[in-house]
Amino acid sequence: MQTVVTAKLKLNTTPEQFKALRTTQLAYRDSLNYVSQYAFAHGKMSNAVRLQDATYEEIRLRFHLPSQMACSVPRQVGASYKTLWTKVKNNAVHRKEGKTKKRYKGLDKAPKFISPTLTYQYKKDYTFKKEQQVSILTLEGRVIVPYTGYNKHVALIQRGAEIGASKLWYDKPKKQFYLLVSLAIETADPTPETHKQVVGVDVGMRYLAVTATMQGDCTFHSGKQIVPKANHSARLRKRLQKKGTRSATRRLVAISGRERRLKQNTNHVVSKRIVLQHPQSLIGLEHLTDIRERTKRRKGKNAKQRKANRTFSKWSFAELHSMIAYKALLHRSMAIKVDANSTSQACPKCGHTCKENRPNKGLLFVCQNCQYTLHADLVGARNIAMRTLLIRQDWRGTGLLSVRAFCVGR
Template sequence: MKTMLTAKIKLNTTPEQFAALRATQLAYRDALNAVSQYAFAHGKMSNAVRLQDGTYDEIRARFHLPSQMACSVPRQVGATYKALWTKVKQNAAARKAGHTKKRYKGLDQPPKFVSPTLTYQNRKDYTFKKDQHVSILTLAGRVIVAYTGYATHVAFIQRGAEIGAAKLWYDKQKKTFYLLVSLEIKTADPTPDTHTGIAGVDVGVRYLAVTSDMKGACTFYSGKQMVPKANHYARLRKRLQKKGTRSATRRLVAMSGRERRLKLDTNHRVSKRIVTAHPHSLIGLENLADIREQTRRRKGKKASKKQRKANHAYSKWSFAELQSMIAYKALSHGSMAIKVDAHYTSQACPMCGHTTPDNRPKQGLLFVCQNCTYTLHADLVGARNVTMRTLLARQDWTSTGLLSLTPDGSSDEVKAARLQKYAELRWSLDPSPVSLGRGI
């Protein structure tokens, strides 16, 4: 089994090497914007081959980029235009269905590339050397730079992990270059015998994550300290942007990325604690794809002040990032994460299966089953339902030899049959197939 991860290594440059890398970055960004203008002028073209045919000579002559970089620029611009065209088509379908009246304006002007981050191809633009040195291509030729990084990632690189493309990123605050390297790590193929534990994770805002296993153990990861800090940074940024003075701009530059780093650090710590607590396990995560479209909240002028505030709160925290961290960190602990249906996990009673929104009075943290009066913390109910659905996936894996990493959404009939199967699950500390049957 192969695992993808990104190694962030710090480049210890000399002043001459720093100047060469910076000049290369800026030339690459200027080339991206020039090709973007060309693509916009030629029918908002997204075909990378045609873009390269039309701009390669100009990129080489005007920006003096090496040949491989001159090929990477049209590919990156083409991928950007392709993503924008996808959004245009999705917006057209949503407008036709009556879901929105707003027209997507992402292609009204040529996309402008602001970040000077550039892409390097392994063994063409950069190569790792011995003694923690890396050879990097610049406008003035190759430079050999010493690097440092996380010991585990450095060990992966030195032991011959499969290395992919890398991005040269410049930290403006620290005035330091970093190389973000894509690594592919091979691990043993999972089997039901190697993944004996079962755990479910429910994510939220008041509690960033709640975990549960089939032994009845549970853990709450509160966002009581982190979420208010993130809200404070968001309010402060809004006030400074509204003020618009030079001193406000300097303050915005100084605090730029602080909220993002806070959330990133929190997700790293929470995901690490989760996978450490559940080694050699099958960890179930809610499939939250298109969750904002599925939860039809009122938006814009139709929404009240309270509803707009709730929409803002639920759209701020990066749940997908937390789940992705759990997924890749689990593999290093002998575990594996899979996606299960998120439908009705916080509304279904784990004891009797009764499902209704009334089981959560006023959408609070208390779950009270209207059929059997079973009472529990609502987020823990969600985690237990995710755990049972993960156990069901493991039992199917044991019997058929096939493990589905994501729910099958090919048709409404398949989804309805799967939800009906979930409705028959009953919570029990006995993980046998019989305990998951009706009436237990």
């Protein structure tokens, strides 16, 4: 079984190499926008083969991209249009079912690519050399650049790990290039016997994650110190965007990504603690896909209602889940998705389920049937753990995992 991780390598470029990489990045972005305009003008085309046949020569002539990059551009644009078409179709289904009234507008105009991130294919656009050097293709030919990175990732590259595509990413505030390389690592095939423990993980805003085991152990990972910082960054960015002056724009560039990096780092810390605390475990996570469409939200345009709706989208729970998933595989554990329906409203003792079990939607859970009282988030984690246990028992009995393992690379 393979697990995909991403190695972030810092490129130590000379001024000439920096200029060559930056020029290549911008040309690649311009070619993406050209192909996107072509696809939109021809029926919002998502077929990568047809896009390549129609635009390949123009990409080579106008933007002077090497042949492999000229092939990567239509594939990337085609994949973007396929994703947008999927969202349009899902939105149509949700509107028909009455889950939402909003029409998805992602294909009302041609998607514009703003980020200059460039995709490289291994052994075609870039290769690794000895002494921590990498050969990278630019518009002016190949350049050999020394790199540094996380010791474990560098060791995997040097030991001959299976290397995939990479992305050339530019950190604009620091004026620094990074190469984000996909590495496939072999991990042991999971079996019910290798997972000696079952863990349920409930995510939320007051507590970013609450874990519970079948032995009664529990852990609370609070967001008390982190969430206010993220909210402050969001408010500061909003004020600067509203001001719109040149100095405000410079400040926005300086702090760009601060909120995202804070959340990403916090998710890394929380996921690592969970995985290290529960080795060789089957970790149950809530299936939160389309949760915004499936949950009732306040309707209206006043400030209080907008703030309540904004709270639903405050933290990147999908990112936290993905980090738990790939780190679990590296520590001989595995994460699976379980049904998230009524996990904090169902009594783990008698099974009674109703909204009144959580008075005022607070942190206290009081079963209206048996009067069982507990922290609401812990109740959710225990219900997830029990649903994970049922899946594990079924796995042992049938030899087949009844749900799909959530094995997502970083």
